[in-house]
Amino acid sequence: MPREKPRRAPALADISTGPHIGPxxxxxxxxxxxxxxxxxxxxxxxxxxxxxxxxxxTAVGLI
Structure with missing residues (x-):
């Protein structure tokens, strides 16, 4: 059974575009x-x- 390559996290450019941007x-x-x-x-x-x-x-500002 061949070993799988470790997965990398997506680059910022990969996640900055896509269907989730609109919502x-x-x-x-x-x-x-x-x-x-x-x-x-x-x-x-x-x-x-x-x-x-x-x-x-100050107290009102903290609220």
Whole structure:
């Protein structure tokens, strides 16, 4: 029985193109579109969080 050659990991050029790029790009765009307004909306509530929960700017920023 002949010995098999060890398999190599695909090169970056081999995995950078293919059918998975479209869904990956769509997911990246959906995440960017979702998180952008969410971050802006959170910023509008920071003064309320500071006053209501007696939190410092640093604590609210960590959240």
């Amino acid at each position: 990956c790009a769509a997911g990246l765009a959906a995440t960017a579109i979702s998180f952008g307004p969410g971050r802006m909306g959170f910023g509008l509530f920071v003064p309320e969080f500071n006053a209501t929960f007696a939190m410092s700017d």
